Amino acid sequence: MKKQSRASDHYRRGKELMVAALGGGTGLSTLLRGLKNYTTRLAAIVSVADDGGSSGRLRENLGMLPPGDIRNCLLALANTEPLLEQVFQHRFQTGEGLAGHNLGNLFLAALTEEFGFEKAIRVASRVLAVRGEVLPVTLAELNLVAELTDGRIIYGQSSIPQAGGTIKKLSLEPAEAEIYPAARKAILAAQLVIVGPGSLYTSILANLLVPGVVQALRATTAHKIYVCNVMTQRGETDNYSAADHLRVLEQHVGKGLFDTVLINNNLQIPAPLLQKYAAEGAVPVQPDVWRLQKMGVRVVACDLLSQEELVRHDPKKLATAIFTEIL
Numbered sequence: 001m002k003k004q005s006r007a008s009d010h011y012r013r014g015k016e017l018m019v020a021a022l023g024g025g026t027g028l029s030t031l032l033r034g035l036k037n038y039t040t041r042l043a044a045i046v047s048v049a050d051d052g053g054s055s056g057r058l059r060e061n062l063g064m065l066p067p068g069d070i071r072n073c074l075l076a077l078a079n080t081e082p083l084l085e086q087v088f089q090h091r092f093q094t095g096e097g098l099a100g101h102n103l104g105n106l107f108l109a110a111l112t113e114e115f116g117f118e119k120a121i122r123v124a125s126r127v128l129a130v131r132g133e134v135l136p137v138t139l140a141e142l143n144l145v146a147e148l149t150d151g152r153i154i155y156g157q158s159s160i161p162q163a164g165g166t167i168k169k170l171s172l173e174p175a176e177a178e179i180y181p182a183a184r185k186a187i188l189a190a191q192l193v194i195v196g197p198g199s200l201y202t203s204i205l206a207n208l209l210v211p212g213v214v215q216a217l218r219a220t221t222a223h224k225i226y227v228c229n230v231m232t233q234r235g236e237t238d239n240y241s242a243a244d245h246l247r248v249l250e251q252h253v254g255k256g257l258f259d260t261v262l263i264n265n266n267l268q269i270p271a272p273l274l275q276k277y278a279a280e281g282a283v284p285v286q287p288d289v290w291r292l293q294k295m296g297v298r299v300v301a302c303d304l305l306s307q308e309e310l311v312r313h314d315p316k317k318l319a320t321a322i323f324t325e326i327l
Contacts, residue, residue: 027198034319042132043186052158140177161235179212234281243291
């Protein structure tokens, strides 16, 4: 495919690829930790729909965009001592008004009061010696709205997975939100665009539904990859296979957006760990390659699992698969 060969040829000539990665939550930061070993020309485009935890409290009390996912991406791309990252990730356990807050979030809140949100990210990037750039997908104060198959309407990112239903459709408020111009520029300039991994509705679609994002993705000449999750998520993707994930994306943003879908095919997960996840309503995402192929995408299936105590993507395996199996 032409789009694939453009990125492949550039990479094989020994030149750094310009990569734009879209997502949120822990999925995007995991991806970035692997990608930064292959290129410094990185743009992380981050969802700003979070309304829970420390981010939600700062959003409500200070009127700022939620800093949590931004913080995680900054630290993932930081070239700093591990101790500094540990300090920035510290979460206060006690203290009136402090309990539950993350130090990195408070740091970004202080910078926002001093400089405004856009400059706060740039200043934090300099302090942390970030390789690449971290960009909010929009500067609008977004709220997610989910219509469930039983007719209920659920408002707010943190409330959607707790609703106990099946999501029929996701939308954003305000509808007139616009893509952050720097994010649009990064997508159009990229040679490789990666979407995911991350919560299908509350991270991935929270980005894609922002007006201007899909238009930029369809306009870019970059090769576009969707990285599917390794585990289902209760309240969002109960019993979804890999093809079900792509089906939902196509229902919301149309077909033909992605050139390649990257999926995990290692289902050899220790039984005690599977039982732990099953108790939380999560099971491994089935790699139904044949269904994906019938949907008209190239499929790359390989072992992407981390060997740690949580079932999630391994940053090195994920980046290696992208730069060796796909390019």
